[in-house]
Structure formats: structure tokens, C-alpha cells
Amino acid sequence: MSANPSSNPGGKRRRIRKMLVDRGIDVVLLVFSLLMLLPLVFLVSNGFKTPQEMLAWPPTIIPANPTIDNFAAVLQGTPLLRWIFNSIAFAVLSTLAILATSSIAGYILAKFRYRSLNVIFALVLATAIVPFEVYMIPLYFQAQSLGILNSLWGLLLGYLVMSFGIFLIRQNVIHSIPDELLEAARIDGAGELWIFFRIVLPLLRGALGALGVLAFFQAWTAFAWPMIVATNREAYTIEVGLALFQTGFTVDLGRLSAASALVLIPSISLFVILRRNFVQGVASTGLKE
Amino acid sequence: MLRRKRWLFAILAILPTLAIFAWLRMYPIFETLRLSLHKWDILSKNKPFIGLANFQELLKDRLFHEALLNTTIIAFGVLIITIPTAMVLAALIHYRTRSRVSGFYETAIFLPHVVSLVPAAMAWKWIFDARLGPLNAVLTFFGFEPQAWLFDPTLSIISVIVLCSWQALGYAVLIYLVGFKSLPVSLFEAAKLDGASGPQSFWFLSMPMLKPITLYVSVVTLVSGFNVYAQAFVLASDAQGAPGRQVRVLVLDMLENSFRNYRVGYAASEAVVLLLIVLVLTLIQFSLLRERGRA
Numbered sequence: 001m002s003a004n005p006s007s008n009p010g011g012k013r014r015r016i017r018k019m020l021v022d023r024g025i026d027v028v029l030l031v032f033s034l035l036m037l038l039p040l041v042f043l044v045s046n047g048f049k050t051p052q053e054m055l056a057w058p059p060t061i062i063p064a065n066p067t068i069d070n071f072a073a074v075l076q077g078t079p080l081l082r083w084i085f086n087s088i089a090f091a092v093l094s095t096l097a098i099l100a101t102s103s104i105a106g107y108i109l110a111k112f113r114y115r116s117l118n119v120i121f122a123l124v125l126a127t128a129i130v131p132f133e134v135y136m137i138p139l140y141f142q143a144q145s146l147g148i149l150n151s152l153w154g155l156l157l158g159y160l161v162m163s164f165g166i167f168l169i170r171q172n173v174i175h176s177i178p179d180e181l182l183e184a185a186r187i188d189g190a191g192e193l194w195i196f197f198r199i200v201l202p203l204l205r206g207a208l209g210a211l212g213v214l215a216f217f218q219a220w221t222a223f224a225w226p227m228i229v230a231t232n233r234e235a236y237t238i239e240v241g242l243a244l245f246q247t248g249f250t251v252d253l254g255r256l257s258a259a260s261a262l263v264l265i266p267s268i269s270l271f272v273i274l275r276r277n278f279v280q281g282v283a284s285t286g287l288k289e
Numbered sequence: 290m291l292r293r294k295r296w297l298f299a300i301l302a303i304l305p306t307l308a309i310f311a312w313l314r315m316y317p318i319f320e321t322l323r324l325s326l327h328k329w330d331i332l333s334k335n336k337p338f339i340g341l342a343n344f345q346e347l348l349k350d351r352l353f354h355e356a357l358l359n360t361t362i363i364a365f366g367v368l369i370i371t372i373p374t375a376m377v378l379a380a381l382i383h384y385r386t387r388s389r390v391s392g393f394y395e396t397a398i399f400l401p402h403v404v405s406l407v408p409a410a411m412a413w414k415w416i417f418d419a420r421l422g423p424l425n426a427v428l429t430f431f432g433f434e435p436q437a438w439l440f441d442p443t444l445s446i447i448s449v450i451v452l453c454s455w456q457a458l459g460y461a462v463l464i465y466l467v468g469f470k471s472l473p474v475s476l477f478e479a480a481k482l483d484g485a486s487g488p489q490s491f492w493f494l495s496m497p498m499l500k501p502i503t504l505y506v507s508v509v510t511l512v513s514g515f516n517v518y519a520q521a522f523v524l525a526s527d528a529q530g531a532p533g534r535q536v537r538v539l540v541l542d543m544l545e546n547s548f549r550n551y552r553v554g555y556a557a558s559e560a561v562v563l564l565l566i567v568l569v570l571t572l573i574q575f576s577l578l579r580e581r582g583r584a
Contacts, residue, residue: 021487025381026388032378033397036455040404042423043412057426105306112299120307127314129571133516133540134560137547138320139313161309192298221405223519224540228548242407243523246414253415260408271403275396278403282460283467 040264046257047071054254070258080259082234083241084266089152090226090237091219094159098215099208101161106169107200111182121170128163133224140228150235158225159218165211168281172207173200210281213274220267238263321564324557331551343558353559356542359446363521363538364514366450371457371510372503378458379465380491395466402459410523413452414439417524439524445536452520457513461506468502469495501578508574512567516540539563 041061046054048066074080109121139158140149148154177200185195201208226237236244242263246256271278325343329336347353382394401409416424417438425435438444472495480490496503518540525535535541539559547556 022385022388025385026390029378029381029385029394030390033394036401036458037397039412039416039455040400040409042415043408046415055421059423101306101309104302108299108303112295114296114299117299117303120303123315124310127310127318129567130314130318130564131512131516131567133518133543134564134567135314135317135321137543137553137556137560138317138324141320141553142313142317157313160313161306163314166306192295192302196302217403221403223406223522224544228544239405239407239519242405242411243519246407246411246523253418253421256411257415260411263405264408267403267405268400271400272396279395279399279463282463 040268043257044261044264046254047261048258049254051252051254070254071262074255074259074262077255078241078245078259079233079236080238080241080262083236083238084263086152086155086230086236087220087238090155090159090222091216093152093156094219095212095215097156097160098162098165099212102165102169102211103201103204103208104196105166107173107196107204109166110170110173111177111179124163124166128167132158136225136228139225143229150230150232154229154235155222155226155237158229159215159222162211162215162218165215168211169204169207172204176207177203206280209277213277214281217267217271217278321557321560324554325561327554327557329552329554331553336554339554343555344561346555347558347562352537352542356537356539357562359537360515360517360539362446363450363453363517363536364511366447367453367457367514368507368510370450370454371461372507374454375458375461375465375506376496376499376503379462379469380495382462383466383469384487395463398462399459401456406456406519407523409456410452410520413448413455414524417448445524448524449517449520449536452524453514453517456520457510461510464502464506465499468499472498504574504577508570511570515563515566518544 042059045061045063046059047070048063048068049060050063050065050067050069053060053063053065105124109117109124136158143149143154143157146153146157148157181199182195185199190198221239222237223239223243226240227243230236230240233241242256242259245259324336326338326340327336328339328342378398382391382398385391385394416422419425419435419437419439422438424438429435436444438448476494477490480494485493517538521536521538521541540563543556543559543563546552546559
């Protein structure tokens with residue numbers, strides 16, 4: 001910019017204009033952000049409303065006489081806590097499985113150059129394109145023949161590996177772990193397993209964090225697969241439980257909102273805490289090249 | 290000797306993952322392809338090979354046509370809303386990237402993408418609700434007729450599109466933000482010196498340079514649009530329990546054929562159609578990218 005703006009009336013005008021533009025953009029973004037959040041805010045607030053207030057227009061954001069009746073009714077009428085437990089167990093186990101398989105496979109595919117491995121990588125790449133919905137029906141019959149429908153293991157069956165996780169780790173190993181480092185360790189007599197656990201894994205901490213958060217939310221928000229695998233009430237995940245609960249005829253909006261809020265609040269808090277990891281993980285999905 | 294040992298380690302280490310992949314990905318994908326050529330009603334033991342008969346029947350199946358049409362409209366509807374909005378929002382957020390609140394913008398716009406789908410859909414059900422919903426109240430306030438959002442055949446599809454776009458937007462904005470950050474700053478400074486305004490450099494510089502990203506986000510959005518299921522499922526019944534209008538989408542039709550009508554082979558042929566759509570979209574993406582690489 002110009003060295004001495006104060007002596008230049010044009011520069012001053014330009015600065016004022018820039019400030020106005022900045023404020024204008026801020027207003028647009030702020031309004032848009034609030035609109036995006038509004039449905040969620042209303043959902044939580046509806047959970048605390050009495051049936052009368054639910055009908056009031058305009059809808060209040062902060063309930064006039066907040067009540068926890070809806071929450072009490074939901075917790076009594078449905079195994080909501082059980083569903084939340086199922087979802088958490090499913091998501092945690094799936095995350096662990098994906099972290100384990102992705103880190104080993106990603107490292108091997110990045111640093112060991114054999115023709116057989118190229119074939120394996122091509123196969124992983126090819127299956128990555130196929131959406132889960134395409135093969136979930138045969139997968140369902142596989143779970144059935146194992147006798148693990150309606151169980152945590154049945155849910156897990158669809159979420160043990162993640163092609164994208166393997167790419168992500170492979171990319172990270174290629175970019176952040178030099179061959180020289182591994183060669184030096186080998187010359188010093190380090191075994192392959194020692195190298196993987198003591199050198200590679202610690203260097204992948206950031207990438208594994210991002211992938212872990214991604215995998216957790218993927219399982220936490222899974223819908224179609226839990227929906228077909230879990231058919232008895234005790235085995236539902238929270239998503240399936242809520243979806244089927246809301247089709248019941250006697251359910252009112254206050255209770256539905258309360259149940260939804262109970263599910264939303266922990267996942268939103270988790271997201272806000274892990275936001276950096278999550279954004280890094282999602283951002284890297286767009287940077288495949 | 291050492292080389293041989295290293296090769297053995299690599300194979301042994303990757304074997305468990307490869308086995309899981311073969312067992313839980315490649316095999317069921319192959320099964321889908323195989324079953325699509327067979328007739329199987331779950332109960333009977335034999336699955337006779339019937340060639341392309343399933344696909345021939347799909348050509349005449351009204352419900353399948355409806356599902357395919359709805360799904361296509363939803364996928365492209367979400368695309369048309371999401372991509373331009375995301376691009377502009379990302380440009381604005383990128384412009385204000387040094388302001389203290391830019392983190393808030395990012396989080397607020399991204400949050401709908403991560404929250405659980407069903408509770409979020411519940412919020413929208415209330416918004417769209419014919420009697421209690423704020424959307425109709427706002428319409429009445431401005432003198433419009435209230436609408437039966439979740440019952441009318443057209444409006445219920447629009448409702449699904451709105452819900453899906455609300456969720457897809459955050460992802461697209463995030464990917465665009467990564468794109469904007471990777472653009473060379475010097476180019477924009479040069480444009481500024483030449484007197485280009487903000488909107489001009491957005492239109493003539495950012496947009497063409499972000500084409501690969503636009504292509505990528507478009508394909509991802511379309512593919513997830515074609516797999517839409519939960520949103521349609523949740524919006525289909527109205528908040529008071531009266532069943533709303535079911536927006537028939539591909540995945541729903543497929544699951545119904547498989548688990549309600551016990552026609553697994555037929556459902557598999559629908560899955561193959563879904564797979565073909567996704568493959569075509571992915572091929573278009575790759576070939577367009579390659580063309581760019583050559584140019």
C-alpha cells in the first residue's frame with residue numbers, strides 16, 4: 001500500500017471504503033452463520049418447552065418457563081441411554097479398528113515398493129469408489145450367517161476398514177517420513193516392527209488424530225447400516241432409535257426435541273473440542289492429488 | 290536375504306488389512322454384481338440364474354422410475370444450491386480470514402455437517418411442519434398461503450433438498466477454503482494493482498483457478514446425493530405421527546425390495562444401477578481433470 005496514506009485524500013477514502021466493505025461482509029457472514037445454527041438452537045430450546053409454549057408464535061429461543069419434563073419422559077419411555085451407549089461403543093471400536101488397519105497398511109504401501117503391493121493398492125483404490133450402499137445387502141447376509149445381527153459386532157462388520165484412511169496415512173508417510181530415517185534405523189540394527197512402533201507411529205500422531213476424529217463421526221452418524229443390522233430395540237444405535245421413535249404415533253414434538261437435544265449436545269461439544277483435528281481430516285479429503 | 294525378510298514383513302503386516310478388505314469389501318461388491326443376475330427370494334435355497342431379467346424389469350418398474358427420478362432431482366438440486374453458495378461463502382470467509390470471528394463463521398457453517406443426521410432432520414421437520422412450523426408462520430406473516438411442505442409431492446422433495454444442502458454446505462465451504470488458501474497471493478496483488486475489484490478477481494481469477502476443486506466437490510456432492518436415504522426417511526412422517534409423504538429414493542426402494550418384498554436379486558440390480566451412476570460421475574471427473582492436465 002502507499003507509504004504515506006494520511007497525506008493522500010484518495011487513500012483515506014479508499015480506507016474508509018475498505019472498512020465499510022469489511023463490515024458489510026461481516027454482517028452477511030454473521031447473519032448466514034446464525035441462520036445455519038438456528039435450526040439446532042431451536043431444537044435444543046424446544047426440548048425445554050411446555051406443550052403450550054410449543055404452539056406459541058413467534059417461537060421463543062429462550063423458553064419462558066423451562067421444564068425438564070420432556071427429558072424425564074424420554075429417558076423413562078425409551079432406552080435412550082442404552083442407545084447412546086451402543087453408539088459410543090460402536091464408534092470407539094470402529095475408530096480403533098480403522099486407525100490400526102490404516103496405519104499399518106498406509107505405511108507399508110508408502111514405503112515398501114513391490115509389484116504385489118501395487119496390485120493391492122489398486123484394489124483398495126477401486127473399492128473406495130464404490131459407495132457402501134451398493135454392497136450393504138450382501139454384507140447383511142454375511143453378518144447374518146455369522147449370527148451377529150443385533151449386536152455390536154454386527155454393526156462393526158461394516159466399519160472395520162476405511163479406504164480413505166489408508167490413502168491419508170500413505171500420503172502422510174510419503175510426505176513426512178524420509179527414507180533416510182528408516183534406512184538409518186535399519187543400519188543401526190532396528191527390526192521392522194520396532195521401526196513401525198517407535199519411529200513411524202509417533203511421527204503420524206497428527207494424521208492419526210485427524211483420521212480418528214473422522215472415523216468416530218462416521219460411525220456415530222451412520223444410518224443405513226445400523227438400520228438394517230439392528231432390528232431389536234436393545235441393539236439400536238442412537239440414530240436408528242431416534243428415527244424409529246419419531247414414527248411412533250403418540251410422540252409429541254417436545255419429547256422428540258428433548259431426545260434429539262440429548263444426542264446433539266455431546267456430539268457438538270466433542271466437535272468443538274476436536275475441531276482442529278476434524279477440519280484437518282476433512283480438508284485432506286479434498287487434496288488427494 | 291535381508292531383502293527377502295523385508296518383503297516377508299511387508300506382506301505379513303498388510304495381510305490382516307487385506308483379508309478384511311477382501312472379506313468385507315471385495316466379496317460383497319462381487320456378490321452384488323452376481324446377485325443382480327439371479328433371482329433370490331431369501332427363503333428358498335436355490336438362486337436361479339436369470340441373466341438380465343432383473344434389469345429388464347427395472348425398465349418397466351414404476352416405483353423404481355419414481356425413485357430414480359426423485360434421487361436425481363435431489364442430487365442435482367443439492368448441487369445447484371451448494372456449489373455457488375459454498376464458493377461465495379468461502380471467498381468471503383477467506384477475505385475476512387484475519388478477523389477474530391472467522392473461526393466462528395467456519396464452525397457455524399460446518400456444524401450441520403457433523404451433527405447426527407436424525408436429530409438435525411428432526412429440527413427441520415419442525416420447521417417444515419404444516420401447523421406448528423415456523424416456515425408456514427413466516428409465509429403467512431408475509432401474506433403467502435401456508436403450504437403442506439411434507440405432504441405435497443413437489444414440496445416434499447424440495448424439503449429434502451433443503452435439508453441435504455444445509456448439511457452438505459459446510460463440507461463444500463471447507464474444501465473451497467483449502468483451495469483459496471492454496472492460490473498464489475502474488476497473482477491477486479498484481480490484479481489489484483491493475484485495478485481489479487474484489488468481485489472481478491473472484492470471477493476472473495479465483496473461479497477459473499479453483500475449477501479442479503469445483504469438479505471434486507461437485508462429484509462428491511452428487512455421489513452423496515445419489516445415496517440419500519436417512520433424510521428422506523426422517524422427513525417422511527410428520528411430527529404428530531401421521532405419516533407424511535414418502536419421498537421414494539433409490540436406497541429406500543432397494544432396501545424395501547430386499548427386506549420387505551424379499552427380492553434380493555432385484556434389489557442387487559438396483560444397487561448395480563447406483564454403482565454405474567457413481568462410476569460414470571467419477572469417470573467424468575477424472576477425464577475432465579486429465580484434459581486440464583494436458584491443456
